[in-house]
Amino acid sequence: MNAKKADKIATAIIYILVGIVVLILVALLGFILISGLPHVTWSFLTSPASAFSAGGGIGDQLFNSFYLLILTLIISFPISLGAGIYLAEYAKKNWLTDAIRITIEVLSSLPSVVVGLFGFLLFVVQFKLGFSIISGAIALTFFNLPLLTRNIENSLNGVSNLQREAGLSLGLSRWKTVTKVVVPAALPGILTGIILSAGRVFGEAAALIFTAGQSAPMLNYANWNPLSGDSPLNIFRPAETLAVHIWKINTEGIMPDASQVSAGASAVLVVAVLIFNLGARFAGNYIYRKITASK
Amino acid sequence: MDAVKTELMKKSKASRQDQRGKLISLFCIFLIMLVVLSILYMITSKGLATFFENKMSFTDFFTKKVWNPSAKPQPLVGALPMIVGSFGVTVLSAILAAPFAIATAVFMTDISGKRGQAILQPVIELLVGIPSVVYGFIGLTVVVPFTRAVFGGTGFGILSGTFVLFVMVLPTVTSMYVDSLKAVPRFYREASLALGATRWQTIYKVIIRASIPGLLTAIIFGMARAFGEALAVQMVIGNASILPQDLVSPASTLTSVLTTGIGNTVLGTLPNNALWSLALVLLLMSLVFNLLTRFIGKKGAF
Amino acid sequence: MVEKVNKEKSILTFPADREIALETKNVQVYYGDNHAMHDASLQFPRYSITALIGASGSGKSTYLRSLNRMNDGIARVDGEIMYRGLNINSNEVDIYQMRRRIGMVFQRPNPFAKSIHNNISFPLHEMGIKDKSKINEIVESSLKQAALWDEVKDDLGRSALSLSGGQQQRLCIARSLAMNPDILLMDEPASALDPISTYKLEMTLSDLKDQYTIIIVTHSMEQASRLSDYTAFLHMGKIVEFDTTKNVFTNPTMKLTEDYVSGNFG
Numbered sequence: 001m002n003a004k005k006a007d008k009i010a011t012a013i014i015y016i017l018v019g020i021v022v023l024i025l026v027a028l029l030g031f032i033l034i035s036g037l038p039h040v041t042w043s044f045l046t047s048p049a050s051a052f053s054a055g056g057g058i059g060d061q062l063f064n065s066f067y068l069l070i071l072t073l074i075i076s077f078p079i080s081l082g083a084g085i086y087l088a089e090y091a092k093k094n095w096l097t098d099a100i101r102i103t104i105e106v107l108s109s110l111p112s113v114v115v116g117l118f119g120f121l122l123f124v125v126q127f128k129l130g131f132s133i134i135s136g137a138i139a140l141t142f143f144n145l146p147l148l149t150r151n152i153e154n155s156l157n158g159v160s161n162l163q164r165e166a167g168l169s170l171g172l173s174r175w176k177t178v179t180k181v182v183v184p185a186a187l188p189g190i191l192t193g194i195i196l197s198a199g200r201v202f203g204e205a206a207a208l209i210f211t212a213g214q215s216a217p218m219l220n221y222a223n224w225n226p227l228s229g230d231s232p233l234n235i236f237r238p239a240e241t242l243a244v245h246i247w248k249i250n251t252e253g254i255m256p257d258a259s260q261v262s263a264g265a266s267a268v269l270v271v272a273v274l275i276f277n278l279g280a281r282f283a284g285n286y287i288y289r290k291i292t293a294s295k
Numbered sequence: 296m297d298a299v300k301t302e303l304m305k306k307s308k309a310s311r312q313d314q315r316g317k318l319i320s321l322f323c324i325f326l327i328m329l330v331v332l333s334i335l336y337m338i339t340s341k342g343l344a345t346f347f348e349n350k351m352s353f354t355d356f357f358t359k360k361v362w363n364p365s366a367k368p369q370p371l372v373g374a375l376p377m378i379v380g381s382f383g384v385t386v387l388s389a390i391l392a393a394p395f396a397i398a399t400a401v402f403m404t405d406i407s408g409k410r411g412q413a414i415l416q417p418v419i420e421l422l423v424g425i426p427s428v429v430y431g432f433i434g435l436t437v438v439v440p441f442t443r444a445v446f447g448g449t450g451f452g453i454l455s456g457t458f459v460l461f462v463m464v465l466p467t468v469t470s471m472y473v474d475s476l477k478a479v480p481r482f483y484r485e486a487s488l489a490l491g492a493t494r495w496q497t498i499y500k501v502i503i504r505a506s507i508p509g510l511l512t513a514i515i516f517g518m519a520r521a522f523g524e525a526l527a528v529q530m531v532i533g534n535a536s537i538l539p540q541d542l543v544s545p546a547s548t549l550t551s552v553l554t555t556g557i558g559n560t561v562l563g564t565l566p567n568n569a570l571w572s573l574a575l576v577l578l579l580m581s582l583v584f585n586l587l588t589r590f591i592g593k594k595g596a597f
Numbered sequence: 598m599v600e601k602v603n604k605e606k607s608i609l610t611f612p613a614d615r616e617i618a619l620e621t622k623n624v625q626v627y628y629g630d631n632h633a634m635h636d637a638s639l640q641f642p643r644y645s646i647t648a649l650i651g652a653s654g655s656g657k658s659t660y661l662r663s664l665n666r667m668n669d670g671i672a673r674v675d676g677e678i679m680y681r682g683l684n685i686n687s688n689e690v691d692i693y694q695m696r697r698r699i700g701m702v703f704q705r706p707n708p709f710a711k712s713i714h715n716n717i718s719f720p721l722h723e724m725g726i727k728d729k730s731k732i733n734e735i736v737e738s739s740l741k742q743a744a745l746w747d748e749v750k751d752d753l754g755r756s757a758l759s760l761s762g763g764q765q766q767r768l769c770i771a772r773s774l775a776m777n778p779d780i781l782l783m784d785e786p787a788s789a790l791d792p793i794s795t796y797k798l799e800m801t802l803s804d805l806k807d808q809y810t811i812i813i814v815t816h817s818m819e820q821a822s823r824l825s826d827y828t829a830f831l832h833m834g835k836i837v838e839f840d841t842t843k844n845v846f847t848n849p850t851m852k853l854t855e856d857y858v859s860g861n862f863g
Contacts, residue, residue: 003492003493003495003496004493006493006495006496007493007494007495007496010495010498010499011406011494011495013398014398014401014402014406015402017394017395017398017399018398018399018402020395021395021398021399021465021469022415024462024465025418025419025422028422028425028433028462029418029421031433031437032429032433078323079323079326079327080323081323082319082320082322082323082324083320083323083324083326083327085316085320085323086317086320086321086323086324087324089320090317090320090321100324100328102589103327103328103331103332104327104331105585105589106331106335106581106582106585107327107330107331107334109519109581109582109584109585110334110523110578110581111522111523111524111525111550111577111578111581112523112525113523113525113550113553113554113574113577114334114338114523114574114577114578114581115334117338117553117557117571117574118333118334118337118338120557121337121341122333122337125562142330142334145327145330146327149327160707162703162705162707163707163709163710165667165701165703165707166703166707166708166709166769166772167709167720168667168696169665169667169696169700169701169703169773170696170697170700170720170772170773170776171307171309171693171694171695171696171697171720171724171776172309172693172720172723173309173310173312173313173316173693174313174316174317175312175313175315175316175317176309176312176316176723178316179316180719180723181709181710184710184711185709185710196424199424200424202426203424203425203426203427203428203429204426205426205427205428205526206427206525206526206550206554209526209554209558210557210558243426243428244428246428246429246431246432247428247431247526247530250428250431250432250435250530251529251530259436262432263432263436266428266429266432266433269425269426269428269429270425270426270429273421273424273425273426274421276424277417277420277421277424299681299698300681300682300683302694303680303681303683303685303690303691303694303695303698304683304689304690304691305691305694306691307691307693307694308725309691309693309694309723310691310692310693
C-alpha cells in the first residue's frame with residue numbers, strides 16, 4: 001500500500017470516527033433538549049414535586065440546588081483563595097510544597113461518592129447534623145476545593161511579575177500586593193473558574209445523596225427565618241437537589257410521569273450548565289475589558 | 296533625620312500584615328490537607344474493620360464470588376463480582392473511547408483547522424460539564440432499551456454501563472489529549488511534511504508518537520473517572536451482586552453497591568463495614584490511577 | 598580627587614563633606630552558585646544622577662535591584678548597603694519602610710490595573726494616609742513632577758492600562774514620587790519607549806534631581822552622558838570604573854571602559 005493511499009484511507013477513517021462522535025454529541029444534546037424542554041413550564045419550575053401522582057414539579061429541588069450551590073461557594077471560595085495564594089505567592093520549591101500539591105491532587109481525583117460517604121460519616125453521623133443542607137454543602141466543598149484552588153493558583157500565576165514588583169517596590173507588604181493588586185488583576189480567570197466549578201457543583205449528585213439527603217420536606221417560602229423548620233433557608237433541613245431528584249425518581253420513583261419529570265429536569269440541568277459555561281466566558285471577558293478599557 | 300531612622304528600624308504595619316497573610320493562607324492549605332488526611336484515615340479504618348473487627352478473610356474478599364454480608368450464620372463477603380464489574384466497565388469504555396478520542400483530537404488540531412476546533416471545543420467542554428445523572432437518565436431511557444433490542448438480555452448490564460461511560464469519558468479524554476497534541480511543537484509537523492511525508496504519516500509517525508505520554512495520561516484520567524462514577528452506572532447496570540457471566544445480564548460495580556447499600560445497613564454492623572471495604576478499594580484505586588498519571592507525567596515530554 | 602586603587606578598577610570616592618545618599622560596601626550577589634556581582638563598593642552622592650552602564654549581563658540590573666532589596670527571595674546578597682547610617686541589607690531595617698524611601702521604576706512600565714488616580718492613591722492609602730484632600734493633593738503634585746498632569750488631569754478615573762507606554766512609565770514615576778522617597782532607582786526606564794517618550798522622560802528626570810538622588814541603569818550611552826552626573830561602568834559582575842560622567846566618557850582611566858564607551862566592544 002503506498003503512502004498516498006494510506007493517507008486517504010486514514011483520513012477517511014478519522015472523518016468517520018469524528019462523524020460518529022459528532023452524531024453522538026448532537027443526538028445527546030438533541031435528545032435531552034427535545035424530550036425535556038416541552039415539559040419545562042413555569043409551573044413545572046415552581047411547583048413542588050409529587051410523590052405518587054402525575055403533574056409534580058421541581059420547584060423545591062431547584063431552590064435547593066441553588067441554595068446548596070451558593071453555600072458551597074461561600075464556604076469553598078475563601079479557603080481556595082487562601083490556598084491558591086499560598087501556592088502561587090508564598091510556596092517555596094521544597095518537599096513541603098510537593099506534598100501539598102500531591103495532597104490536593106489526591107483530593108481532586110477521589111470519586112465523588114467517596115467524598116460523599118466521608119461527609120456522611122463525619123457530619124451526618126459523627127457530628128449528628130443529620131441529612132442536612134450544611135452537611136451537603138461541606139461535602140460539595142471538599143469536592144470543589146481542589147479544582148478551585150488549582151484554578152486560582154493558575155490565574156494568579158498568569159498575572160505578570162511586574163505587578164508584584166510594582167507593589168513591593170512601593171513598600172507594600174506581599175500580602176497587600178497580592179490581595180489588592182494581583183488578585184484583582186487575576187479576577188477574570190478566577191471568576192471563570194468559579195462559574196465553571198459552579199456548573200459542576202450544580203449537577204453533582206453522588207456526593208449529596210448521603211449528605212444533603214434524598215427528601216424534600218415541604219417548604220414555606222413565606223418563612224425566611226433560617227432557624228425555623230420549614231424555612232427554605234434552614235441549613236439543618238434535608239434537601240434533595242435537582243440532580244439527586246433525577247436519580248431518585250429513576251431508581252425508585254413511582255409517579256406515573258417519572259420519565260417526563262426526569263426529562264424536564266435533565267433539560268433544566270443541561271441548560272443550567274450551558275448558562276454557567278457561557279456565563280463564565282462572558283463574565284471573564286467583561287471584567288477583563290472593564291479593567292483595561294478607558295471608562 | 297532621626298525620625299526617619301527610627302521609623303526605618305521599627306517593625307512596620309506591612310511586615311506584620313505579611314506575617315498574618317502568610318499564616319492565613321497557610322491555614323487554608325492545612326485545612327485542605329486535614330480534609331484529605333481525615334478522608335484517607337476514616338475510610339481506611341472503616342474499610343479495614345471488616346477484616347480486623349469482623350475477622351473476615353482478606354483473600355476471600357478479593358477472590359470469593361458471593362456477596363451476602365447479612366447471611367447467617369456465616370456472612371459471605373466476596374467482592375469479586377463488584378471488582379470485576381468495576382474493572383469491566385472501566386476497561387471496556389476506555390478501549391471503546393480511545394480511538395474516537397484520538398480521531399477527534401487529531402481532527403481538531405491537525406485536520407479541521409481553526410473552524411472545526413471553534414465548533415468542537417465548546418461542545419466538548421459542555422459535555423464534560425453535563426451532570427452524570429443526566430447521562431444515567433439517558434442510559435436508562437435510550438441505551439438500555441437499545442442494548443436489549445440489539446444484544447438481547449434485559450439490557451441492564453456491563454454493556455450498557457460501558458456505553459454510558461464511553462460517552463461520559465470521551466469528552467474528558469478528548470479535551471485532555473487535544474491539550475497534549477497542541478504542545479507538540481509546530482516544527483515537528485513542518486519538518487515531517489517538508490521531508491515529503493503525507494499528512495497521515497506525519498500524524499501517525501510523528502505527532503501521535505510524540506504525544507503518547509499525553510495520550511496515556513488522558514486515557515488513565517478517563518479510566519479514573521469511569522471507575523469512580525457512581526450514579527450513571529448504577530442506573531443502568533442492573534445491580535445484581537453476582538459475577539457477570541456475559542455483558543448483557545445484570546451486574547454491579549463497587550460504586551453501585553455502595554450507593555444502593557449504605558442507606559440500607561446499620562452503621563457498625565458487618566454488612567455496613569463490608570460496604571466501607573468496597574469504598575476503601577475505590578479509594579485505593581483512585582490513588583493508583585493518580586500514581587500512574589504522575590509516573591507517566593514524569594517520563595513524558597508533552 | 599580621583600584615587601586609582603589598582604589595575605583592576607578605578608573608583609571615585611568623595612570627600613567627607615559631600616553628602617552621600619547611599620553607599621554599598623563589598624556587595625556580593627549570588628544566584629544559587631552563580632556569583633553575579635563581585636565586591637561592589639560605591640558611593641552615590643545626594644541630589645545627583647548616577648548612571649550604571651555596561652553590556653547585557655554585566656550585572657548592572659542585579660546590582661540596582663539589590664539596592665532596595667528587590668532581590669530578596671531571588672538572590673543572596675552579602676555586604677553592607679548603608680543608608681542614613683543604617684545597613685539596610687540586614688534585619689535591623691524594616692524592608693517595607695525602606696522601600697518607601699528608596700523607590701524603584703522598572704524596565705517595562707507596570708501600572709496597576711486600576712484607574713490613574715488609584716494607581717497613586719492606593720499605595721498612599723495603604724501607607725496610612727486617609728485624608729482625601731491630602732491624597733488628591735499628592736496625586737496632583739506627583740503627576741505634575743512626573744510631567745504627566747497636563748495629559749491626564751481631565752480624566753483621572755480612566756484605567757491606567759489605557760495610557761501609552763511613555764505615559765504609563767511617567768505614571769509609575771509619579772507613583773514612586775508620591776511615596777516621598779529620597780532615592781529613585783531606575784532600571785532602564787526608557788528601554789520600552791519610543792524616542793519622543795524617552796525625551797520627555799529624560800526631561801522629567803533632569804528636573805527631579807534637585808530633590809531626589811537618582812540611580813539609573815541604562816544601555817544607552819547617549820542617555821547616560823546626557824543625563825547623569827556620575828557614571829559607573831560594570832563588566833562581568835564587577836564595577837570597573839566609577840567617576841564623573843565627563844571623565845568616564847572623555848577620559849576613562851581603564852582600558853575596558855575606554856573600549857566600551859568608544860564602541861570597540863565585543
